[in-house]
Amino acid sequence: MSSFIRYLRRNPSLGIGILMFTLLFAFCVVGYLRYDISKAAYPLSAPANRPPSLQYPLGTDSQGRELYAVMTAGTILTLRIGFTAGLIGLIIGTVLGFVAAYFRGWIDVLIKSLVDILLTIPGLLILVIIASATRQSMNINLLALIIASLAWMGPTRNIRAQVLSLRERPFLQAARLSGMNSVEIIFFELMPNLLPYLAASLVGSVTGGIFASLGLEALGLGAMREPTLGMTIYWVIYYSALLKGMWWWALAPVTVIVVIFVGLFSIGTGLDELANPRTRRIV
Amino acid sequence: MRLSYVAQRFLLLLATMWIAASINFVLPRLATGRDPIRERIIAESARGGGATNIGINEMVAEYRAQFGLDEPLPKQYVTYLWNTLRFDLGKSLSNYPKTVMRLITEALPWTLGIVTFSTVTSFTLGTVFGALIAWPRAPRLLSATIPFLLTFSAVPFYILGLVLIYIFAFQLKWFPIGGGYPIGTVPSFSLSFIGKLIYHAILPSMSMILASTGGWALGMRGMMVTIQGEDYMNYAEAKGLPERRIFFGYAVRNALLPQTTGLALSLGYLVTGAGLVEVVFGYPGIGSLLGESITRFDYTTIYGIVFFLIVSLGIVLFILDLLYPIIDPRITYEQ
Numbered sequence: 001m002s003s004f005i006r007y008l009r010r011n012p013s014l015g016i017g018i019l020m021f022t023l024l025f026a027f028c029v030v031g032y033l034r035y036d037i038s039k040a041a042y043p044l045s046a047p048a049n050r051p052p053s054l055q056y057p058l059g060t061d062s063q064g065r066e067l068y069a070v071m072t073a074g075t076i077l078t079l080r081i082g083f084t085a086g087l088i089g090l091i092i093g094t095v096l097g098f099v100a101a102y103f104r105g106w107i108d109v110l111i112k113s114l115v116d117i118l119l120t121i122p123g124l125l126i127l128v129i130i131a132s133a134t135r136q137s138m139n140i141n142l143l144a145l146i147i148a149s150l151a152w153m154g155p156t157r158n159i160r161a162q163v164l165s166l167r168e169r170p171f172l173q174a175a176r177l178s179g180m181n182s183v184e185i186i187f188f189e190l191m192p193n194l195l196p197y198l199a200a201s202l203v204g205s206v207t208g209g210i211f212a213s214l215g216l217e218a219l220g221l222g223a224m225r226e227p228t229l230g231m232t233i234y235w236v237i238y239y240s241a242l243l244k245g246m247w248w249w250a251l252a253p254v255t256v257i258v259v260i261f262v263g264l265f266s267i268g269t270g271l272d273e274l275a276n277p278r279t280r281r282i283v
Numbered sequence: 284m285r286l287s288y289v290a291q292r293f294l295l296l297l298a299t300m301w302i303a304a305s306i307n308f309v310l311p312r313l314a315t316g317r318d319p320i321r322e323r324i325i326a327e328s329a330r331g332g333g334a335t336n337i338g339i340n341e342m343v344a345e346y347r348a349q350f351g352l353d354e355p356l357p358k359q360y361v362t363y364l365w366n367t368l369r370f371d372l373g374k375s376l377s378n379y380p381k382t383v384m385r386l387i388t389e390a391l392p393w394t395l396g397i398v399t400f401s402t403v404t405s406f407t408l409g410t411v412f413g414a415l416i417a418w419p420r421a422p423r424l425l426s427a428t429i430p431f432l433l434t435f436s437a438v439p440f441y442i443l444g445l446v447l448i449y450i451f452a453f454q455l456k457w458f459p460i461g462g463g464y465p466i467g468t469v470p471s472f473s474l475s476f477i478g479k480l481i482y483h484a485i486l487p488s489m490s491m492i493l494a495s496t497g498g499w500a501l502g503m504r505g506m507m508v509t510i511q512g513e514d515y516m517n518y519a520e521a522k523g524l525p526e527r528r529i530f531f532g533y534a535v536r537n538a539l540l541p542q543t544t545g546l547a548l549s550l551g552y553l554v555t556g557a558g559l560v561e562v563v564f565g566y567p568g569i570g571s572l573l574g575e576s577i578t579r580f581d582y583t584t585i586y587g588i589v590f591f592l593i594v595s596l597g598i599v600l601f602i603l604d605l606l607y608p609i610i611d612p613r614i615t616y617e618q
Contacts (some may be wrong), residue, residue: 122551265437
């Protein structure tokens with residue numbers, strides 16, 4: 001444990017990121033203990049439009065939700081969407097990246113062209129089309145799946161580049177000569193070398209997934225009934241909260257979102273340093 | 284030769300546009316069981332006060348004929364592709380009979396205004412900042428701004444926009460809360476109106492600038508650090524060139540190239556970010572139009588806007604790709 005703390009001094013970004021998520025975690029634990037989330041985060045559970053007070057620590061919104069409960073539920077839901085979408089995207093991206101870079105040939109050309117074309121199209125726009133079409137039955141899991149369907153391109157490209165550079169290394173040639181077949185090489189030689197890189201990619205994927213989910217929900221294409229962070233922003237815009245002076249309604253989700261993004265960014269930077277010791281911090 | 288590269292990129296552009304158009308065509312039709320025209324007409328008749336269902340089927344059939352939806356699917360596809368080539372994106376469902384293209388051209392100048400201004404400003408500022416921060420003989424003070432810039436760059440543009448609205452528009456009342464121009468003013472070409480336009484555009488632009496500058500600065504700094512380790516930098520210094528010459532002519536010039544690549548890659552992100560900023564600020568650009576059409580279930584406009592944005596971005600990327608060899612003479616694309 002103490003060696004970990006010593007490492008954190010060398011890698012302050014990771015420390016900041018972990019700190020942010022610890023704070024968020026503590027915030028949510030308090031929320032779960034204090035409220036019955038299944039009621040308090042939904043409309044008509046509290047008097048509407050109340051500013052923050054002792055009884056309602058973060059205030060209430062125009063539909064009668066307790067904002068503390070909404071933030072607790074929303075953080076968990078949004079992180080869940082981001083994590084699911086990011087993980088699925090990373091898995092697909094890893095498989096495709098490995099296959100493309102290791103086997104080369106026509107499959108590499110096919111995958112690379114597909115990824116290049118799809119990368120020039122802004123993902124959010126395609127997501128808007130898909131989400132518009134499936135609006136009626138939108139729920140959290142469907143939203144995560146939709147986001148995952150466009151989250152794999154970045155990881156594919158990065159992992160393909162990494163595997164391409166690893167491919168010609170002597171240890172791989174030795175593995176080939178010693179008779180390992182392709183699958184064994186991929187799983188037992190390439191993958192362990194790339195694990196730190198995959199971890200850093202996961203953070204990037206999750207950030208992208210949360211970003212996409214916030215964007216979709218802020219436009220009104222999310223799951224309308226769920227108290228996620230993006231939907232809170234949507235209601236803030238819909239009810240013109242700032243125009244009416246209900247600053248607490250906007251402050252709560254914005255603060256939580258800033259903490260989440262800064263935390264993810266710091267962890268990502270920290271993992272980058274962990275994964276690639278050649279990028280030492282230049283202060 | 285160059286020509287084959289240009290042809291290759293152009294084909295890629297055409298492929299992108301065709302794939303985007305096809306996605307635009309196929310995906311909405313995959314959602315079975317829903318008929319947006321029927322829903323729309325029922326909603327309108329309900330809003331008209333009389334809960335009359337008389338003639339709904341005939342009206343739906345007539346509108347479907349109008350939109351060409353009663354023809355066999357392959358024919359619809361061909362008609363759709365042909366129309367799209369002629370910039371005919373159909374008619375808006377909620378602003379019928381205004382065409383989608385008309386709505387887009389009305390909203391486009393607003394978006395172009397803040398996007399180009401914000402992108403140019405943040406790119407320039409960020410690049411200059413990043414270059415200075417990485418240069419050892421530059422003021423140390425600049426390094427202190429890095430944490431702030433990084434924090435700002437980690438959050439989405441519109442979140443920063445909400446914060447700016449709260450602080451500057453609501454509390455301090457220095458800027459208007461939203462909109463493109465003051466409510467009740469008549470647009471004209473007078474200087475005062477242009478002044479008001481700029482006044483309303485400041486906060487949306489600032490939220491984009493603040494959020495992007497950090498990213499550019501970080502990238503530029505990284506590139507400058509890498510370049511400072513190169514041999515030619517040593518040689519330039521050994522030759523005794525003046526420091527300013529080394530900084531601008533050698534370091535910055537070479538670091539700019541990956542930066543412009545980064546600019547090209549992040550265009551999609553910038554455009555979608557700008558769209559959401561417009562939704563938050565109520566700024567009447569393409570983003571707001573998209574948000575409105577989503578709220579009003581105006582599907583033709585949604586698909587039209589998405590397609591338009593994809594094609595515009597594709598064309599801009601194509602042009603940027605062609606410009607690279609001019610910026611960087613080392614890139615030759617010979618076979």
